[in-house]
Amino acid sequence: xxxxxEIQNRIKxxxxxxxxxxxxxxxxxxxxxxxxxxxxxxxxxxxxxxxQIANILYHFPDIKHxxxxxxEKDMLEVVKRKAxxxxxxxxxxxxxxxxNMFKATEELCSQAQDYKLFVVGEIGRHYFRMKNLPVVDDFxxxxxxxxxxxxxxxxxxxxxxxxxxELDEVYLVYTKMVNSMKEEVMIDRLLxxxxxxxxxxxLLEEAKKKRGNIVGDVNEQFGDKSYDDESSSYDFDYNxxxxxxxxxxxxxxxxxxxxxxxxxxGFVYGALVEANxxxxxxxxxxMQAATDNASAMLHDLSIQYNRVRQAAITQExxxxxxxxxxxxxxxxxxxx
Amino acid sequence: MSTFNLKIxxxxxxxxxxxxxxIIFPAYDGEMAVMAHHEQMTASVEIGEIKYKLxxxxxxxxVVSDGLITVDNNTVTLLVYSCEKxxxxxxxxxxxxxxxxxxxxxxxxxxxxxxxxxxSLSRAMARLKEAGKYTAK
Numbered sequence: 001x002x003x004x005x006e007i008q009n010r011i012k013x014x015x016x017x018x019x020x021x022x023x024x025x026x027x028x029x030x031x032x033x034x035x036x037x038x039x040x041x042x043x044x045x046x047x048x049x050x051x052q053i054a055n056i057l058y059h060f061p062d063i064k065h066x067x068x069x070x071x072e073k074d075m076l077e078v079v080k081r082k083a084x085x086x087x088x089x090x091x092x093x094x095x096x097x098x099x100n101m102f103k104a105t106e107e108l109c110s111q112a113q114d115y116k117l118f119v120v121g122e123i124g125r126h127y128f129r130m131k132n133l134p135v136v137d138d139f140x141x142x143x144x145x146x147x148x149x150x151x152x153x154x155x156x157x158x159x160x161x162x163x164x165x166e167l168d169e170v171y172l173v174y175t176k177m178v179n180s181m182k183e184e185v186m187i188d189r190l191l192x193x194x195x196x197x198x199x200x201x202x203l204l205e206e207a208k209k210k211r212g213n214i215v216g217d218v219n220e221q222f223g224d225k226s227y228d229d230e231s232s233s234y235d236f237d238y239n240x241x242x243x244x245x246x247x248x249x250x251x252x253x254x255x256x257x258x259x260x261x262x263x264x265x266g267f268v269y270g271a272l273v274e275a276n277x278x279x280x281x282x283x284x285x286x287m288q289a290a291t292d293n294a295s296a297m298l299h300d301l302s303i304q305y306n307r308v309r310q311a312a313i314t315q316e317x318x319x320x321x322x323x324x325x326x327x328x329x330x331x332x333x334x335x336x
Numbered sequence: 337m338s339t340f341n342l343k344i345x346x347x348x349x350x351x352x353x354x355x356x357x358x359i360i361f362p363a364y365d366g367e368m369a370v371m372a373h374h375e376q377m378t379a380s381v382e383i384g385e386i387k388y389k390l391x392x393x394x395x396x397x398x399v400v401s402d403g404l405i406t407v408d409n410n411t412v413t414l415l416v417y418s419c420e421k422x423x424x425x426x427x428x429x430x431x432x433x434x435x436x437x438x439x440x441x442x443x444x445x446x447x448x449x450x451x452x453x454x455x456s457l458s459r460a461m462a463r464l465k466e467a468g469k470y471t472a473k
Contacts, residue, residue, distance in 0.1 A: 038348070045347040048415045052406055056378065148347050148417060156452055249379035250364040258380050259404060262415070266347065 004312065007305045011298060018294040024093070025287035028280045035277035038146075042270060049266050053193070053259055059246045065253070066163065067193050067260050080168040082115040083158065084108055085190075085268070087174040087275040088124030090143050095289075097175065097183070097282035098123050104185040105173055109133060116167070118158070120272070143279065146272035148265070155264040162191050174271040175278040181285075183278050188271075190264055338372040339391055341411045344398070346419040351398065352388075359388040359412060361405060370405070370412055377407040381416060383458045385466055397422060399466045401459050418459075422470035425463045434460035 002010075086105050088098050101124065109115060117135045119125045121143035128135045139157070141150055161167045170191040176184050248255055342356035360369045362384035370377075381404060387397045403416030437457035440449070 041348045044350050045345050045415060048343075048345050048413060052378065052404055052413075052415065055406065055408070152417075153452060247375055247377040247379075249368075249377060254364065255378055255380055255404065258402065262403060262417070265417075269347065 002304075002308070004305060004308045007301055007308060011301050011305065014294050014297055014301070018291055018298070021287045021290040021294065025284055025291060028284040028287060032277060032280040032284060035273060035280055039270075039273050039277055042266070042273060046266050046270050049259070049263050053263055056248075056252070056256065056259065059248075060252055065256060067191065067256065077168065079113050081166065082112045082169045082171065083118060083161070083167045084115060085118045085154070085158070085170065085172045086120065086124055086128075087143060087172075087271060088119060088121035088127075089275075089279045090122045092123060093286060094279050094283040095286035097279055098127070100183070100185050101173065101175065102127055104187065106131075106133075108171070108173065108187065118154075120154075120275075143272070143276060146269065146276050148269050151265045151269035151272060154268050155261060158190070159261065159264060167191075172267065172271050174275045175282075176274050177278045177281055180281060183282060186271075188267070190267060191260075193260065193263075340370075340372040340374070342388060342414070343412070344386075344400075344414045344416070344419055346400075347417050351419040355391050356412070357389040357391065357393070359386065359414075361386045361400070361414070370407055373410055374407045374412075376409075377405075379405050381405050381414065383455075383462050385462065386414070386419075397466070399425065399462050401462075402455075420463070422466045425467040425470075427464065427467045430460050430463040430467065434464060 084105060086101060088101050092098065105117070105124075105128070109117075115134065117128055117133055118139045119128055119135055120139075120141045125135060125140075141154060158167070158170055162170060169189065172186075172188045172190050174186055174188075176186045178184050337357050339355040339357050341354070342359060343353050344351040358369055358371050360367055362368075362382045364380055364382065368379065381400060381402060383401050384399070385397055386400050387395055389395050398419050398421055400414070400419045401417040403414065406413045406415075433456060437453045437460055440453040441457060
């Protein structure tokens with residue numbers, strides 16, 4: 001058994017660690033609150049953008065553009081060059097946050113043939129480089145304090161590569177906070193954009209899931225027509241009078257270009273903020289667990305310490321008594 | 337004079353949401369104005385100054401960075417990266433940003449970096465212009 005002094009040292013060091021974990025917990029909870037606020041602030045903008053893009057696609061359903069994957073050239077490509085933008089954290093101590101990210105990304109990589117990794121966050125960069133995955137070198141962005149400027153620079157970079165046809169598909173891999181206990185790795189396609197028919201299909205599937213009550217809404221939104229025959233889904237858009245009256249200034253192409261930049265930036269920003277919130281949440285939980293573990297250890301150690309101390313006292317008393325007894329016996333012998 | 341619903345949404349907040357009589361914004365090739373019952377439209381908004389007239393006939397102005405404006409069903413939605421009132425602009429920060437952008441522009445750089453710094457330069461200049469007007473009054 002360890003001596004009382006050793007146990008005391010151990011207790012002290014655990015107490016110090018606990019102080020740190022508790023402080024980190026507080027800091028994370030504060031940062032989490034700020035990130036959540038940021039997320040809330042950016043939501044109206046983001047939803048507005050999505051609405052606008054849906055609107056344009058609704059009025060110009062068969063627009064052919066590099067931002068959509070519907071050009072003849074795109075159909076002929078066999079291997080799609082993919083880019084994964086992976087958002088990890090700058091430092092560890094966030095539980096399984098980074099590991100979940102690595103797992104999801106590695107799975108994606110094993111399915112893709114030709115791909116590049118654009119990694120945000122120091123931890124991810126180190127990990128993927130160690131694994132010899134194709135990490136893009138001069139893509140150094142930090143994950144803390146996401147700003148719209150950073151999102152804009154990332155977007156500019158990615159769209160440039162995409163327009164030069166160095167990339168065919170761009171995916172964003174980030175963590176989403178479902179609630180304070182649950183986090184989920186999200187994989188979203190940024191480019192090429194989803195075309196009108198695709199969005200329609202998605203809406204329909206969602207409506208089917210919810211069954212009934214939403215179907216009416218979807219039909220209303222897209223001009224009350226049954227979607228069972230896919231071939232007809234394009235025609236009615238062209239015949240509808242909305243198109244002729246709809247004014248796009250200066251031109252659909254220009255608007256689309258702008259919209260794509262804004263949408264991407266908005267999306268990247270949203271993902272950065274969401275990931276930041278998840279990271280802080282994961283760290284908060286990890287630190288909470290660490291603090292709990294430390295107090296459990298302290299509890300055990302203090303029992304052990306008391307036992308050792310008690311044992312020492314008992315032994316001392318026994319020794320004293322033993323000594324006294326021996327002395328008594330000696331005296332008795334001498335008297336005889 | 338009839339009114340319409342105006343929503344100005346920046347990426348970090350809802351700047352304005354309410355009734356409005358007229359809005360003037362910098363479009364692709366000059367200024368454009370939208371009044372009540374405008375036809376359906378989507379237009380691009382350039383970096384610059386917007387002016388809008390509220391129900392009490394007062395004019396308000398703000399600096400916007402680029403975005404889009406949508407008119408639909410007597411509702412006007414203006415989606416921009418940032419939107420600030422002139423009195424909110426930090427002149428020192430804007431000036432610093434302008435100088436930084438100018439410096440970056442003069443340095444040798446890639447096309448992509450050129451785009452980014454040119455955009456930040458025009459944003460900074462729009463801010464400074466607006467802030468200058470406000471302090472001159």
